[in-house]
Amino acid sequence: MNELGRPARRIPGIGGGEINYRRRQFIRGKANELILKLWQLEKSRRGPALRFRELLPLQPKQIAIELLLLEYEELEEIGYLSIGPLRVTLAGLLDRDKSLIAVSARLSLEIKRFTAAHEIGHFVLHPEITSLREDPRTDTAIRAPLRSVKEKEADLFAAELLMPERFFNQVFANLWGDDDIDCDHLDDNHAYYLTQGELSPLEISKLSRLERAKLVARQIPMTTADALPMAEIFGVSPTAAGIQLLDSGRVR
Ligand SMILES: [Zn+2]
Structure with missing residues (x-):
C-alpha cells in the first residue's frame, strides 16, 4: 500500500513474492x-x-x-x-x-x-x-x-x-557495544537509554518489531555524548535504518 492507502503500482507482468x-x-x-x-x-x-x-x-x-x-x-x-x-x-x-x-x-x-x-x-x-x-x-x-x-x-x-552491512555493524558496535539488543529482555537502564525514560521495558516489549528497531535507529546512548543516531549517520529515515537493524539481527 502506498501512503494513500491504495495498492502500490506493480511493474506489469511481475507478481509479488520474496527475494531468495x-x-x-x-x-x-x-x-x-x-x-x-x-x-x-x-x-x-x-x-x-x-x-x-x-x-x-x-x-x-x-x-x-x-x-x-x-x-x-x-x-x-x-x-x-x-x-x-x-x-x-x-x-x-x-x-x-x-x-x-x-x-x-x-x-x-x-x-x-x-x-x-x-x-x-x-x-x-x-x-x-x-x-x-x-x-x-x-x-x-x-x-x-x-x-x-x-x-x-x-x-x-x-x-x-x-547502509553497507559491514560498516553498519561497526557503527552499531561503536554506539551500542558488541551485543545485539533484545527488546524482549531489556533492563530498566537499557529502556531508559533507548527512550530517554519515556517507556518501561514492558512497554517497549509490546511495540512492533519495527517500532522497537526505530527507537534504536534514532537514539544515541546517553553515555556517548558526541555521537549521532544511526539513521542520521547513514542519512536515511528511522524506518529504513530500523529495517536494516532487524535484517542484520542487531535488534530483536
Ligand atoms: Zn522501483
Whole structure:
C-alpha cells in the first residue's frame, strides 16, 4: 500500500513474492562493488588513510554520476501517477536510453537519497527495464508487502548501498557495544537509554518489531555524548535504518 492507502503500482507482468537467498547475496555483492569503487576513488583523491566512516552519509548522486556515468537531476516536477481518482506525485525516474536518473526536488533529503539509490538499483539489477517512473520511497512504501519482487530488490539494493552491512555493524558496535539488543529482555537502564525514560521495558516489549528497531535507529546512548543516531549517520529515515537493524539481527 502506498501512503494513500491504495495498492502500490506493480511493474506489469511481475507478481509479488520474496527475494531468495542467492539473489539477496547477488544484490548485496553488486551494492558492495560500487561502495568499494567509491572508497577507492575517494582514497585516490583524499589519501590512502581515508576511513570509510568519513564518506558517510553516502551520496547516490555521486555514485550515479562518477561511477555509473549517469546523468542525475533533481526536478521540481516529475509528473503524476493516476490511481483511480487519485493523483500521486512521482518521486523518481530512470531513463536508460538517456542514461538518466531523476528524483523529485520536493522530497526530504532522506527520501530523496533512498529514492535515488532505489533507481540506481533498477539500473544495476534490471537491464530489461528501460524506463520507469515511480512513487516516493516513503516509509510506508518501503514496508509495503504487496510490491513486485523487482521493487523489493531495488529497495534491498538501496538499503545495502546506503547502509553497507559491514560498516553498519561497526557503527552499531561503536554506539551500542558488541551485543545485539533484545527488546524482549531489556533492563530498566537499557529502556531508559533507548527512550530517554519515556517507556518501561514492558512497554517497549509490546511495540512492533519495527517500532522497537526505530527507537534504536534514532537514539544515541546517553553515555556517548558526541555521537549521532544511526539513521542520521547513514542519512536515511528511522524506518529504513530500523529495517536494516532487524535484517542484520542487531535488534530483536
Ligand atoms: Zn522501483
